[in-house]
Amino acid sequence: MPEQHTPGTKQRLVSAMTDGLQRRGLHGTGISDVLREAGAPKGVLYHHFPDGKTGLALASIDESIAIITGWLDLALEKYPDPLEAIERWVRAASRRLSETDFEAGCPLATIALETTAADVEVRTALAGAFAQLRARMTEALASAGTPHAEGLAVLIVATYEGGLLQARVANSVVPLQLATDTLGALIRAQRAVAA
Amino acid sequence: MPEQHTPGTKQRLVSAMTDGLQRRGLHGTGISDVLREAGAPKGVLYHHFPDGKTGLALASIDESIAIITGWLDLALEKYPDPLEAIERWVRAASRRLSETDFEAGCPLATIALETTAADVEVRTALAGAFAQLRARMTEALASAGTPHAEGLAVLIVATYEGGLLQARVANSVVPLQLATDTLGALIRAQRAVAA
């Protein structure tokens, strides 16, 4: 059975790459940066990831989407109202951003904007990631009886990413918070009417 | 009077840089790429932009924000309902994205995610750009009597950027369209209640 029990180094490489993706993006993050942060020599990278930087980036994307949806699932379990759960989930991201001096946004967003359709593998992974995130939200909203669940899911993800972006350049969580609060109010208002 | 009548080369450099920013981002766009696309030799760049790549990027950001707000202003003049004007403006961006094989999104978004707080000049320019865009929308919405105009402006810009991002990786305008339509419906519903 090839590769199974890898405790340290490989994971450290992935984490360092994710950190780089969040802060400077794929092209802005050099292999040597990652290696230095992970405290590992060159050879290790190409041992664990024969496809080099791309392979590492793909692993980082996979891990990121698992973590992000994991957090969302956790919130959805904890709060019966999916809208409240999602709001808590966004608020946690907002906290993470401000705690890192407005550097650590969404690792998927940056790489999404840096790649072209020619980067097939990366694009496919990202498309799957966002689709999965939206599907999870749609399901939660729909099962709570919210109408237009699919539209709301896309809108919420957009608000999340677009809000993070604005918060980042403004060096303030206010834009993200304001966008989320406004959207929440709109959805609740409509819910009240429908009831 | 220093530099006034520059018809060709300088503008071509800026346009080529903007194109690169949209497709591959700041770090993903090499100086030589820009030069090749603009059909200009090295020396020209450093003659017009002594600060090199950064100077060119700043000029590109300035031009981009002028174009983007220009289009918005045009739509706001044409359509009396600011909400409709903004929707048309988003739809135009959506068209541009699909016409370029889902490569040409917002040139400001990518660079926003690639830079850190340490890139003071770029960040300041971007912060100003987004603030200006929001201000213009807030003003239009408020003067039409829409409540929570400021919150809506942040939300709309977030939907725009987040929708573009999702559309890009999905190779389809559907996410952007769906997000915009859903948001439009929510705002109109609230408007109907308030009336």
Next chain:
DNA sequence: CAATCTATAGACCGGTCGGTCTAGAACGCA
């Protein structure tokens, strides 16, 4: 205790990066 496989280690390579420098063409104005 060899043999083997996995993982660590870093010297090394060609290519490209952003940036500098010198030379000359084109144009303005006396």
Next chain:
DNA sequence: TGCGTTCTAGACCGACCGGTCTATAGATTG
């Protein structure tokens, strides 16, 4: 016509990029 300025042109540079290669340490198993 001569002179200065603006702009074009591209050779050139050191630094760094992602990636390859060989050597070896550590663990596993006969």
